[in-house]
Amino acid sequence: MAKITMTVNGRQVSGVCEDRTLLVHFIRENLGLTGTHVGCDTSQCGACVVHMDGQSVKSCSILAAQAAGSSITTIEGLAQNGELHPVQAAFKAHHGLQCGFCTPGMVMTAVDMIRRHGSDLDEATVRSELEGNICRCTGYHNIVKAILAAAHEMGGVRQAAE
């Protein structure tokens, strides 16, 4: 068991967990932030994507202890002052979600994708970069539309989008 401290969604938090505890379980169970989901056990589906020090990571592939001292953003930390982040708003406007289970991971992946590519994003790049996120509901059609629309909306801002 170890006590771990990190910054999550701008607040310093700490918790006690076993050495084998994955970051995703620490976030969900110790911190009660259940927006980050577990969809597989082989790091293939991307439902658990969060940002660690500004970059998207699969929180099922990192031990909680490895994230100690880092700054984590989860889906709960994306909207500010009750306003949806432009990527969240684009997913809603373009019907980029159905059951909503893969959605937090999709959104976090998309935010990082736009941070890196800005408005240079094109459909082929979006589809290629979504390789690590599986959606079973939308056929990806509207997710791709939403991400491209958000990139356009955000006007090619290349710095961290959160």
Place this chain on the structure above:
Amino acid sequence: MGVDGIGARVARKEDRRFLTGKGRYTDDMSVPGMKHAVFVRSPHAHATIVGIDATEAKAMPGVIDVLDGKQLLADGIGNLICGWMIHSKDGSAMKMGAWRPLADKTVRYVGDAVAIVVADSVAEARDAAEAVVVDYDFLPVVTDPVQALADGQPQLHPEAPNNLIFDWELGDAGVVDRALAAAAHVTELKIFNNRLAPNPMEPRATLGIYDAGDEHYTCYTTSQNPHLARLVMSAFYNVAPENKLRVIAPDVGGGFGSKIYIYPEEIVCLWASKRTGVPVKWTCDRTEAFLTDAHGRDHVSTVKMAFDAGNRITALKVDTIANLGAYMSLFSSCVPTYLYATLLSGQYDIPAIHANVRTVYTNTVPVDAYRGAGRPEATYLLERTMETAARELGISPAELRRTNFIRSFPHQTPVIMNYDAGDYEASLDAAMAASDWNGFAARKAEAEQRGMKRGIGMSCYIEACGLAPSAAVGSLGAGVGLWESAEVKVNMVGTIEVMTGSHSHGQGHETTFAQLVADRLGLPIDSINIVHGDTDKVQMGMGTYGSRSGAVGMSALAKALDKVEAKAKKIAAHLMEADESDIVIEDGALKVAGTDKSVPWFQMALAAYTAHNLPPGLEPGLKESAFYDPANFTFPAGCYICEVEVDPETGRTKVVQFVAADDFGNIINPMIVEGQVHGGLAQGIGQALLEGVTYDDSGQLLTASYLDYAMPRADDVPSFKVSTSNTPCPNNPLGIKGCGEAGAIGSPPALINAITDAIGNNQLTMPATAEKVWAAAHAAN
């Protein structure tokens, strides 16, 4: 129509919580004192349980208890049932083998549950589950359904000799055989429909809570059908009395059919909660989902289609073997029969059809309904055959279909169904125009210059949605009615809560159902709340499957709204001293037509509850409910055209264009309908190109994770071109047909037809992996 009404592309009300991480799925639920369960599962496909020793496991850190099948049996918990009785053609009933929620004597597939471990944490439960020692005596294994029927094969259930569950037929074999003998041309084909894992992104989970004070049970579960879960668990399995059991299916992360059924884990967690005195939560991991979620499809068929000299179909003969796995799941028996053979007429006027279906036990996970359920299997068989016949007859596939389309309605097929309305030529024309069918030859020539083989394929599907009416399906063996219920509660301030028995797990009911109410009453959509998925809040329901929520669930809502409107008009007429026949409801007010008199909706609502000034004899309050039992199925139909490029060097297929032209009748929210089609298309493309559950000869599942089972990803599918025509369904008050399964039904044959067109070899089975396509392309040369 208001801005939020029928036909508007309203952004979904439910999205905000999903987008901000506030969705509440079953695994997100925690209650005080809750413990965690892990199941001990059989690593063998077929074995006798000699003994179970949990001594070491029970002593491990955090372990509350380890419970097995003998204890479950001792507590009188019953076997899992199949809800649809099918009889063989000799009149005998289907042969049900017993399915224990925890196997007590024999395990029959890898993953069959043997015991449950309850511990403080998932990790501790998992550690202890590995320490449970189960002594197995191995039995011989059979996984192939054709082989399973042969003499001398391993026998799964003593009740089913030769593993045959039933040998069922539909149609007149004599008439069909005579037509085949007299035909100008007969097209013959062997068809395999590959086994699929449904894979909703949310793994199944259940939380069983027994309250000893009230002797009351609560079950949170990942279900498309909480009311049915309550009925079955109380009436058939004896887990809890119906009046003491609340089932809640909160946010559910996709279902696609696989969450209709009652699974052993729901039963065992509720029972274990009573046994241990603590709430018990179980959440499966993805490998467990591959091992235990009901699979879909898995048919082997031969087909013969007879044509006259004018290329008109004279008869169709189908012989199918359907693999149902180790046990009969809840709806397993109706899928390869009444949901399959009854759709074998497709969009075509076929005078005679005969289908023979044999269902078989094998040492594999149970097979049940998956998106489309029977209709994809029928459509794949029929549309592969039509395309093959067109090639053999030397005419265009569009022309062959046009020649045989049904053109007058209602149309009675020889296989039970009575199609109510449709315009198949309109869908075909729309799809051909959208795909630039006529420009294909030039695109093919251009692709050839790049060394690529380009192909085009089409599929004209029909599906039957909203299984109905209850009396008819009852006569065919269904164990339940197939109505739906709705209740409309107008609050004292005029806001509205709708309680629906339909369940939403991605389809957007909280928006579309509210759109219907907004349209009828002229109220803002935010003043309407849709409540579903909780047997304590919603009185009755039959859940969501078979694209029934719009056609059946919303029709029930429309009926309840009729009653609300009638009573509201009575109250308003009384308040304004007008005749109730003169009252109209518009823009959130009740108006006297042709005058400037009106009462705001909220004022009428308040008057209903203050009851200070109601018409004499009128009950206070404004809350109405209705049941709706449809008069017939609904029949969505459409035409899909797929264009592919195959790289002859690698065999890799790229879908370069996919066009869907569907007729769904009237549409509440086009944005949501298009989303349903996109998702269905991706699942169908997944079946055709990538997905396939594979067992080895010893019954080990070789595709038990996303590393081994190829799920369609964003780069595997194109952007889709979708459109709809809207021939209203004449049999329900809203004219809705249903759209949820269409994409998965119509797309696999279009894609395989396109690949076989590209490579010039008709011998190709799904999934058309690069290796298979490469081999077929080179065999053709």
